[in-house]
Amino acid sequence: MHINRVNTHIMPIRFEYHAPASLDEAVELLERYGKEAKILAGGTDLIPQIKQRQTEPRHVINIKGIPELARIKETDGGIGIGALARLRAIELSPLMNEKLPLMVEAAKTVGSVQIRNRATIGGNICNASPSADMATPLMALDAEVHVYGKGGARTYPIGEFFLGRGEVKLDPGEMLTGMTVPLPPEGAGSAFEKVGWTTFDIATVNVAAVVTLKGGRIDLCRVALGACSPAPIRVAQAEEALKGKKPTDEVLSESAAYVSACVEPRERWRRAPPEYRRRTSKALAMDAVSRAVEAAGR
């Protein structure tokens, strides 16, 4: 951890500030300033990044003046969540609690109340930290992301959005506008597990699971792993190992071993060594799947 590596009392750079009132205006600014521009949503990542000189934008584009981007609403394809939906709004939304408890569970683990009052889901996934806590459940829920740019709107699966550490699939001049999360089938159970240094730290490992049961056997099954590779991933082999089986300890353990095998060690991993992540991801995968099984209707 590098607390106060630099003076975090002030913003060390000057920038031009823009507050567009519409999506088209925002996209025009993005187009005009390209790599010199950064989007400001909640600011809970961007401001500390600027303070620590990890990024030095010449233009800051505050998109909070585009109100339609903050909505959470039921749509044909599931639940539509705007990029500006704050994590605290997700946590407190009756619709999210009823339909997507996995997202609520994950949102509650992010930072503190003060952070969640500002932090947005769009910021969480656009920063593309491998440990982003909203990314892993979105992967397990098969969400789609919506982006908008000069060339119009595009939609694609969340799995294609993450290109790697800090990289997302956005063309120059494009921005994320929101996502659609399809509703899991009736009776599905889900769970999110996370380990960090403290209870409000970012994840060292996180796992999300969604399952349904049919006659005591696992039917649909999705397992996603975060913070252990350049981007969060779905673990198809772990899912295959569970399908059609009774959720016994042996089956869970065999499946979780595939999760642990996906840990891709990085040369400099400050937070935890590879072996820690391998063991922890296995334990968290077993916990997540068994809690999801418990929550699933039989």
Place this chain on the structure above:
Amino acid sequence: MKIELTINGKRRRFDVEANKLLLNLIRDEMHLTGTKYGCGIGECGACTVHLNGEAVLSCMVLAVDADGGCVDTIEGVADGGQLDPIQAAYLEEGAVQCGFCTPGFIMSTKALLRENPEPTEDEIREYLKGNRCRCTGYVNIVKAVQSAAKKIGG
């Protein structure tokens, strides 16, 4: 850039640089030094204020981003010489040691009790986990929140 803020109920105009932090506006221009600068990266909660009624970290908010909003700081909590029940409870329970974290804790407690007037100990600890007390006086802080909840409710 010209902005307008309502700070502790008073409407004020400012001319600020785009990179000015709300915390520095409050401390350096308003001279309201109750709100503290701690870690600067969202770990400690010492700079907690209310922005439009919600607890936020003023060291991570640009002043221009708060334009048009209502900011409440620790200085606006007491009603003249009359302490807020939360402030009184912190004093009575000995929940203040060096005092550096106290303004942040009180602003978070205010937000907590507004949302949840009868929190359990677990709920208190969960809600206040973004505020750190380096004297580690958490036991008395939790007691103070419980006592304040009783005072306000009872």
